[in-house]
Structure formats: structure tokens, C-alpha cells
Amino acid sequence: MLAEQFPRPDSFAPLLLLSLIRATKPMNKEVMMKLYIGIDWSQNKHDLCYLNQAGSCLAQKVIPHSQEGFWQLEKLRQQLGVAAQECLVGIETTHNILVDFLWDQGYTRVYELHPNLVKSSRGRLRQSAARSDPTDAWLLADILRTDHHRLQAWQPDRLLTRQIRVKVKFMHFLTRELVRVTNRQRALLLRYYPAGAELFSSLKTAIAQHFLLAFPSAQTEGKLDREQLEAFLRQHHYVHVRKVPQLLARLQQAYPQADAEIVVACQAETQSLAHILLELTAAKKAAQGEVRALFAEHPDRHIYASLPGTGEYLQPALLAKFGDDRMRFPSSRRLQALAGTSPVTLSSGKRKRVRFRKACALGARSFSRRELNGDHDYILPPLGPP
Numbered sequence: 001m002l003a004e005q006f007p008r009p010d011s012f013a014p015l016l017l018l019s020l021i022r023a024t025k026p027m028n029k030e031v032m033m034k035l036y037i038g039i040d041w042s043q044n045k046h047d048l049c050y051l052n053q054a055g056s057c058l059a060q061k062v063i064p065h066s067q068e069g070f071w072q073l074e075k076l077r078q079q080l081g082v083a084a085q086e087c088l089v090g091i092e093t094t095h096n097i098l099v100d101f102l103w104d105q106g107y108t109r110v111y112e113l114h115p116n117l118v119k120s121s122r123g124r125l126r127q128s129a130a131r132s133d134p135t136d137a138w139l140l141a142d143i144l145r146t147d148h149h150r151l152q153a154w155q156p157d158r159l160l161t162r163q164i165r166v167k168v169k170f171m172h173f174l175t176r177e178l179v180r181v182t183n184r185q186r187a188l189l190l191r192y193y194p195a196g197a198e199l200f201s202s203l204k205t206a207i208a209q210h211f212l213l214a215f216p217s218a219q220t221e222g223k224l225d226r227e228q229l230e231a232f233l234r235q236h237h238y239v240h241v242r243k244v245p246q247l248l249a250r251l252q253q254a255y256p257q258a259d260a261e262i263v264v265a266c267q268a269e270t271q272s273l274a275h276i277l278l279e280l281t282a283a284k285k286a287a288q289g290e291v292r293a294l295f296a297e298h299p300d301r302h303i304y305a306s307l308p309g310t311g312e313y314l315q316p317a318l319l320a321k322f323g324d325d326r327m328r329f330p331s332s333r334r335l336q337a338l339a340g341t342s343p344v345t346l347s348s349g350k351r352k353r354v355r356f357r358k359a360c361a362l363g364a365r366s367f368s369r370r371e372l373n374g375d376h377d378y379i380l381p382p383l384g385p386p
Contacts, residue, residue, distance in 0.1 A: 035082040036148075038141030039091040039098070040133045046098060048073060049137035050080065051145055060134060070101045085109070090140040092118060094154050103156060112154045113140060116359065155325040160298055165320035167291045171313075174284040178204055178277065185212075185273040192258035192266045193218055199250055206281060209274040210236050216267040218258075224251065291316050300324070321364065339364035 033052065040047040044065050050058040059076055063069035077087060084106035091099065094112045102110055121143055122131065144151070157165070182203045189197035195218060200208040214232065215224060224232075226248055233244065258266075295301055295316040304315040322329065329335045336342040340360030346353045 033082055033086065035077070035080060035087045036141040036145045037077075037087055037089045038137040038139065038144070039089065040137040040140065041091055041093060041096055041098065042133070045069075046073075047133040047137040048076070049134065049141045050076070051138070051141040053145065055142065055145060057138065060137070062134075065098070067101075070098060074105055088144045088148055090144040092140070099154075109153045111144060111148065111151050113143060113151070118143070152327065155328070157324040160294060161319065161324050164291060164294045164298065164316050165323075167287055167294065168317050168320045171284060171287045171291065174280055174287065178280050178284070181273055181276055181280065185270060185277070188266055188270055188273070192263050193270070194255045195251055195253065196270070199247060204277070204281070206278060207233070207236050207238050209278050209281075212274045213271055216271050217263050218255065219263065288313065295319065335364075341365070 035058070036051040036053075038049040038051070042065075046063050046065060046069070048059075048061045048063060050060070052058055058080060061072065061076060063072045077084065085108060087107055087109065089102060089107055089110045090113050091110065092113055092115050093099075094110070099110060118136065118139060121139060125139075156162075186197050186203055189203075189212075193216075196212055196215070197203065199211065202208065211232070214220075226244070229248055229251075230241075230244060233241070292312060298316075298319060300319060301315070304310065304318050307315070307318070310318065329338070333342065337357065338361050340357045342357060343354045344357050346355065
């Protein structure tokens with residue numbers, strides 16, 4: 001069935017249609033008709049499909065992921081004689097340079113179609129699991145043709161919101177990297193140097209990493225007395241001077257001793273990880289300052305600052321998640337479904353079952369969980385591209 005509705009690239013139908021358009025309308029004038037464009041995107045190339053309101057395939061093309069390829073898309077639209085404002089573009093992502101090009105050329109009706117929606121729609125036209133990039137492009141265009149009244153066009157946010165979103169995503173990346181590298185370093189220390197892992201409250205602190213750089217093994221730490229420890233703490237501006245006896249007692253505990261060859265093999269990696277953690281901590285601190293400065297300039301900051309219990313980092317994260325488009329989440333039920341906090345009810349006849357919602361945005365679910373736990377300084381991944 002799909003083969004009958006979707007002509008092959010070498011079919012004469014698009015050429016015949018173009019000749020009819022040229023015969024009835026000058027090509028320098030744009031006709032008022034809706035054009036549905038499906039784009040099956042990838043890293044190196046994009047498959048395009050153009051449908052009219054009747055569902056006929058007007059053109060099909062594969063363009064490279066380059067500026068020249070993008071202009072081929074625009075040239076084909078001009079040949080069809082349809083205004084950019086009358087084109088409905090369907091693509092499975094908005095995190096792509098191609099979307100920026102479309103907005104620059106006046107395509108204001110760009111729809112981000114979720115991959116689950118596309119996957120579930122394949123069964124409308126065929127029963128087999130056969131698929132290809134051209135048929136996926138055709139399917140994207142056909143979904144827009146039949147269901148665009150149920151979908152919402154993507155509206156890009158203002159520049160300031162995009163900047164905040166980029167910084168928040170960067171902070172989330174740094175937070176995850178800090179956890180990952182710290183876990184690696186802790187496992188390494190427990191193998192050959194348990195005192196280094198237990199000395200300070202957390203390995204994420206700068207003082208703990210500077211200590212490991214100065215004393216990367218029990219052999220070097222064993223020569224440390226109270227006077228040298230106090231001098232080291234003063235050098236790195238350690239303010240908890242009352243804890244010095246506790247720190248010294250931890251260092252003097254009888255820990256199991258690792259093999260000397262293991263110590264030599266591990267202490268170099270511990271110091272390398274310490275340098276990485278110090279750089280990650282400094283980068284995160286700088287990003288936090290930039291986020292605070294950008295958030296202070298945003299016109300909607302008072303909305304998120306008025307939310308009870310939100311901290312100075314959760315507020316810009318919420319702004320980055322919701323964006324500027326007020327219609328992106330038209331109801332609280334839509335937001336609950338996105339965050340995965342509303343259950344899924346399966347009801348048929350006398351049977352009724354309620355189950356946990358699995359299909360959701362993980363970033364929004366993380367936000368709701370952290371909000372309930374009171375962790376308001378956690379940086380959650382925002383929705384959408386910058």
C-alpha cells in the first residue's frame with residue numbers, strides 16, 4: 001500500500017506536476033497552498049518528502065548535511081511555488097543546524113515529532129516492519145497532513161533563555177562528570193590508600209584533592225605531623241580549625257597496608273584524577289556564576305523566584321525547562337505526563353489497571369523527584385535544544 005502512495009525517485013509524477021505548475025503559474029510567484037515536508041534527519045544526510053493537501057507526493061530528495069544541501073531544500077520549495085509560511089515541516093528533533101536554517105528562511109511552522117509517535121504511526125499503512133529513510137520522511141509529512149491540528153509547532157525561545165539553557169546543561173554535564181570521576185577515585189583509594197578517601201567529608205571538596213596531590217599515598221602521609229598538617233590547612237584556607245585533631249586521628253588510624261607495587265601503580269592515577277576534579281569544580285563554579293548573572297537579566301525571573309522552596313540554581317533550571325512559549329505546556333496534566341508523575345490508567349470493560357508511567361522526559365522526572373526531596377540546588381537537564 002505504501003509503495004502505491006509513495007512514488008519512486010525516478011517516477012514521472014513529480015516532473016509532470018512541476019510542468020503543470022509552470023504552465024499555469026509563473027515560477028516567480030508563490031501559490032497559496034499547504035505543503036507538508038517530512039525530513040528524516042541524520043548526521044550526514046537528510047531525506048526529504050513533499051506532500052500536498054491531497055496526500056500526493058510532489059517531490060522526494062536526499063540532501064547532504066551542508067549549507068549547499070540546505071539550499072537545495074529551499075530551491076525545491078521555490079520550484080514548487082509555495083510560500084515558506086505555508087509549509088509545515090515535520091522532523092524528529094529541533095536540535096539540529098537544519099532547523100536554524102529553516103527558521104532563518106521563514107519556515108515558522110516547524111513541528112518536532114516524537115520518535116514514539118512516528119513509530120506507532122507506521123502500522124497505519126502497513127503490517128510488516130519494513131522501513132527505510134525515504135518512507136520515514138513520507139510518514140513524517142503524512143502525519144502532519146492528517147494530524148497537524150493535534151500538534152503544536154515549535155517556537156524558539158529568546159536568546160537569553162537559550163544562553164541559560166546551554167549553561168544549565170553544561171552544569172548538569174559537569175555535575176555528572178564530578179560524580180563519575182569521584183567514584184573512580186574513591187574506588188582507587190580504597191584499594192591502596194583508605195585514609196585518603198575518609199579524611200575529609202567529601203572527595204568533591206578542593207581541600208581533599210589538594211591533600212591527595214601533596215600526599216598521594218600512605219607512605220608520604222605517614223611523615224606528616226600536626227604542625228605540618230596545620231600549615232597545609234592554612235595554605236589552602238581550611239576554616240574548620242577545630243577539626244584538626246579529628247583529621248590527625250584519622251590519619252593515625254591503623255589501616256590495612258596495600259602492596260608496595262600496587263601503591264606505585266595507583267598513586268599516579270590518583271593525582272591525575274585530582275587535577276581533573278579540580279578543573280571540573282572550577283568550571284562548575286564559573287558556570288554557576290554565569291547562570292546567576294543571566295537569570296538576573298531575564299524578564300520572567302520573578303515568576304520562578306516566587307516559587308516556594310526553589311534555590312538559586314533550581315530557578316534558572318526551571319526557566320530553561322519551561323522556556324518562553326506559554327503554550328508549550330497548555331495544562332498541568334500535560335506537564336505531569338511529561339514528568340512521569342501521573343499514572344497510566346488501562347480500563348476496558350470490567351477490567352481496570354493503573355500502572356507507573358515509563359514514557360516521560362527523564363529531566364522533568366528528575367526535577368519532580370528532587371523537588372519532593374528538597375534538593376533545590378540540583379541541576380537538572382533542561383528540555384529541548386538551546
